[in-house]
Amino acid sequence: MTKKIEVDWGLCESNGVCMGIIPEVFQLEDDDTLTVLQDEVTPENEEQVLDAVRQCPRQAISIIE
Numbered sequence: 183m184t185k186k187i188e189v190d191w192g193l194c195e196s197n198g199v200c201m202g203i204i205p206e207v208f209q210l211e212d213d214d215t216l217t218v219l220q221d222e223v224t225p226e227n228e229e230q231v232l233d234a235v236r237q238c239p240r241q242a243i244s245i246i247e
């Protein structure tokens with residue numbers, strides 16, 4: 183089953199902690215909005231995505247199956 187990244191946009195403050203952890207997946211735009219560049223959790227990025235989930239100050243990122 184494919185795991186996907188989900189962002190609760192109501193909680194997200196676009197502070198960029200996730201982008202600092204894994205910029206291949208999360209990008210902070212010039213207007214301070216967060217973009218998810220790749221929403222699929224892969225074996226190659228899973229550890230860093232989980233770290234981004236844990237370190238999100240607003241707990242706005244989750245992984246769904």
